[in-house]
Amino acid sequence: MLTLSGTFAVVLRYTQLEFNIGVQMSLHEGLKPQPNCSNCPIQHRAICAQCEPDELRLLEEIKYYRSFEAGQTVIWAGDHMDFVASVVTGVATLTKTMEDGRTQMVGLMLPSDFVGRPGRDTTPYNVTAVTDVLMCCFRKKQFEAMMIRTPHIAHRLLAMTLDELDAAREWMLLLGRKTAREKIASLLAIIARRDIGAAAPRQGQRIAFDLPLTRAAMADYLGLTIETVSRQFTALRGDGVIVLNGLRRVVVPNLDRLLAEAGVDDFTEARV
């Protein structure tokens, strides 16, 4: 089935829905098939998190799923975008590219993050699936109408946008003022923080996680070249700040050490 889905975006018909979601969930989360919101993995953090049951039913009626394969472009900068969506599973990126090809990642979208902008019909950045991605989509028109009627959605979107703005500003400090080593350490701290989730970090905590990004994607995130990313990984490994199992598996023996290397004094800063 996965091989059948081809290279291009596949809008799932309802008849395909349960099966496809089953596939996606087992790939990414090991969850059961579920075309309804009540057992959605992101229901408590997504745009719909604060909706009342009746609001949720309205949303459920107009939602549809789309899946994207790793590497696939969801939408190009400047293109018409007639939907908004929540990332359900997988990782997507927002990137900006200059005419000569220099590119900068400007958003890393993880499960529950919201893609798209009500009130505008073109995107100013490329949206790309980094891993296989499942998105919960709403036609923009319908979503905008919902927003006016259900203040909980507008309110939640405001809170999420403000959080993203704070994260973007933290990211600006990283891009403008941090060294390559601090950038890598900061990125690892951000990913580590996501893996810990809400759990309060303990002194000298040990953490392990898989990198969802290639070296090239990390370079685009951090405003570096892949060579520099690679060298800094080697250096951090040599200094015992991290242990690498294969290319993607990272073990952080001492979180405090990593945070010190990142030039971060407050772990809660490290939001994606």
Add this chain to the structure above:
Amino acid sequence: MLTLSGTFAVVLRYTQLEFNIGVQMSLHEGLKPQPNCSNCPIQHRAICAQCEPDELRLLEEIKYYRSFEAGQTVIWAGDHMDFVASVVTGVATLTKTMEDGRTQMVGLMLPSDFVGRPGRDTTPYNVTAVTDVLMCCFRKKQFEAMMIRTPHIAHRLLAMTLDELDAAREWMLLLGRKTAREKIASLLAIIARRDIGAAAPRQGQRIAFDLPLTRAAMADYLGLTIETVSRQFTALRGDGVIVLNGLRRVVVPNLDRLLAEAGVDDFTEARV
């Protein structure tokens, strides 16, 4: 009167209001004294822009003005912030600072921009007045209550926050991937765009404006040192891209040339 206001924040009493606003307005905008919203210079772009007359009356009741002198800190990162505010006149900055003193500007607040975040009681960045600044303030509690009752405010805040997020992402491309020369040219384009306002730029347009920032502030904006900023100004002047009259006055003989130097293909990108 100005000299009487001292080094610290002055909360204007209503009796002082008319006179102080008169002073501020004449300094920055040459407008008449005006303690009411109906002839406020930012009424069409600020947080209150979409309010109905009755909503505006409610806002007017709870608003108060504060003025800050150039160089004065409005609030420090981490401090308790019990108000939100619109910049009425002047320029303020948001900056982040690392322990060792490296600092990065993360926001440039111009008239009509909104400072503060409903639903959070500490700021993650320093807010500083760059010029003399007049702010239209609301107690956070009261403002949050208003937001729930008057959807126009929440709606406007969402739109403004989304715009700021887009601007932050444009800024991230600048910080991560642009050369020093492109950074300076981009900054000039941003300021030029603000001065043009809504007017559509014409081919090869000539533009002149005053820089609201010192070399140091520009360096913090762009992730550079002051020496590099200075050298790039000299270089752009030498190449005829700009003409400098004194330190602050900039003339751009050909806007298209400047935009080309900025590595910007779409002038509308250049939002602050």
Add this chain to the structure above:
DNA sequence: ACGCCGCGTTGATCTGGATCAAGGTCGCAG
């Protein structure tokens, strides 16, 4: 008038990260 201070410029030198150039490893198709 004087000296000081904030701000900006310019020159000399250094260096972190980019660039250019090989290779290495792994998975997969033929």
Add this chain to the structure above:
DNA sequence: CTGCGACCTTGATCCAGATCAACGCGGCGT
């Protein structure tokens, strides 16, 4: 098995921008 392509690492060299240092200018307080 072999070859190929995607991804990563490592080395050599270069250079844009940082750093260190000196100086110019104008406003302001004494």
